[in-house]
Amino acid sequence: MKDKILLCLKLLLIVLLIVVGSIISVKVWSGKEEELEAVTEIVIEKNMTIAQIGKVNGLSNIVLKNAFQLQSKEDLQKKFYETGITIEEAKSRIIKSFVLQSEDASKDWKKIAAKFVLWIAFLIFIFTLIRKKKIKTKLRNRLYFIAFVLFGIVLGADPSPMGTIKDNFVLLGSFHVIFPPRVVALFVMLLMVVLVNKFICSWGCQLGTLQDLIFRINKDKNGKPVIAKVKIPFVMTNTIRIIFFLVFAVIALVWAFDIIEPVDLFKIFKPSALGIIGIIFAAIMLSLSLIIYRPWCHLLCPFGLVGWIAEKISIIKIKVNYEKCIACGACVKSCPSTAMEAIIKHKKTIPDCFSCASCIESCPVDAIEFKAGKRQKPTKEILEKLERV
Numbered sequence: 285m286k287d288k289i290l291l292c293l294k295l296l297l298i299v300l301l302i303v304v305g306s307i308i309s310v311k312v313w314s315g316k317e318e319e320l321e322a323v324t325e326i327v328i329e330k331n332m333t334i335a336q337i338g339k340v341n342g343l344s345n346i347v348l349k350n351a352f353q354l355q356s357k358e359d360l361q362k363k364f365y366e367t368g369i370t371i372e373e374a375k376s377r378i379i380k381s382f383v384l385q386s387e388d389a390s391k392d393w394k395k396i397a398a399k400f401v402l403w404i405a406f407l408i409f410i411f412t413l414i415r416k417k418k419i420k421t422k423l424r425n426r427l428y429f430i431a432f433v434l435f436g437i438v439l440g441a442d443p444s445p446m447g448t449i450k451d452n453f454v455l456l457g458s459f460h461v462i463f464p465p466r467v468v469a470l471f472v473m474l475l476m477v478v479l480v481n482k483f484i485c486s487w488g489c490q491l492g493t494l495q496d497l498i499f500r501i502n503k504d505k506n507g508k509p510v511i512a513k514v515k516i517p518f519v520m521t522n523t524i525r526i527i528f529f530l531v532f533a534v535i536a537l538v539w540a541f542d543i544i545e546p547v548d549l550f551k552i553f554k555p556s557a558l559g560i561i562g563i564i565f566a567a568i569m570l571s572l573s574l575i576i577y578r579p580w581c582h583l584l585c586p587f588g589l590v591g592w593i594a595e596k597i598s599i600i601k602i603k604v605n606y607e608k609c610i611a612c613g614a615c616v617k618s619c620p621s622t623a624m625e626a627i628i629k630h631k632k633t634i635p636d637c638f639s640c641a642s643c644i645e646s647c648p649v650d651a652i653e654f655k656a657g658k659r660q661k662p663t664k665e666i667l668e669k670l671e672r673v
């Protein structure tokens with residue numbers, strides 16, 4: 285009972301740190317909310333000049349320049365009928381130009397650049413530690429703590445790996461536009477997944493690292509879970525994740541509605557944006573994280589799903605050296621998910637591996653490696669032994 289109370293207190297402390305820290309952080313960064321301005325009804329008459337269209341609709345010259353492909357300031361004095369396009373076409377162009385401009389203006393580019401630079405530096409540092417087999421329980425927890433504080437509380441909810449997918453779909457569905465910097469960000473993140481097994485999720489994502497830490501604090505002095513943990517079969521979690529992704533994508537593209545928005549768990553790093561549904565949902569998901577490994581990542585995250593697919597071609601990943609392996613099953617037990625069981629048995633479907641290095645730490649004969657190359661197949665003898673443990 286004492287351990288359970290202590291665990292609840294730890295979780296509350298983490299939540300308190302996030303809420304207070306994030307509120308302060310948003311103020312310090314001058315509070316750019318990364319939200320789009322609403323697009324209002326656009327008024328155009330054939331005899332208006334482009335400048336008048338801008339004035340009547342409150343549009344900046346940049347929006348007008350991009351919408352009407354103006355070459356010089358003088359072009360602002362052109363009459364609308366001289367452009368040779370229809371009013372409907374002009375409205376559509378203005379909305380697209382306005383949305384892209386508004387997206388651009390809503391971003392704190394200095395903060396975004398700082399986040400990407402720090403992400404890359406931090407991931408290189410972690411990679412070195414894993415390669416040297418230096419990541420042990422205490423250090424792992426500290427690193428997860430640093431990651432969610434730095435990339436979540438200090439540097440905010442945006443950008444996030446999930447946002448690069450979700451917001452691209454929503455923008456495409458709502459306004460038929462693509463915001464190029466977000467596509468570049470998605471490409472960079474997928475590149476990280478492909479280079480080193482799901483590394484951006486593993487050690488960079490503010491929400492992923494937070495859930496990972498919460499899962500790992502659920503243990504007593506002897507390393508036993510204070511509240512029993514559950515390993516849900518991957519086929520079940522992945523089916524839910526695929527269905528959720530398809531429903532989200534269809535609704536976003538066809539009806540221009542974002543079903544993730546009210547339950548977007550990344551908003552815990554932007555508490556003022558959490559509605560009542562968001563607060564209840566966050567409370568449920570963070571509590572669930574104590575017993576289920578990364579529930580958001582496994583059940584709902586669009587990037588989690590896309591990253592899992594991209595992970596199939598990851599260059600550097602967890603491998604078992606069967607010449608050393610004694611099939612004791614320690615790695616399978618230490619793995620927070622069902623990934624290691626699938627890896628060591630060389631199953632066709634490998635669940636998400638979050639490169640946490642718990643399996644490396646637990647192996648008594650140093651048979652697990654984090655390196656490039658194909659995974660070997662286990663011998664029949666190893667497989668039989670593994671079935672018995």
Ligand code: SF4
Binds near residue numbers: 484490492585588
């Ligand atoms: S799967 Fe998890 S770690 Fe990856 S982007 Fe989604 S929330 Fe973050």
Ligand code: SF4
Binds near residue numbers: 618619627636639642
């Ligand atoms: S313990 Fe599991 S999730 Fe962690 S690195 Fe090993 S296989 Fe991947």
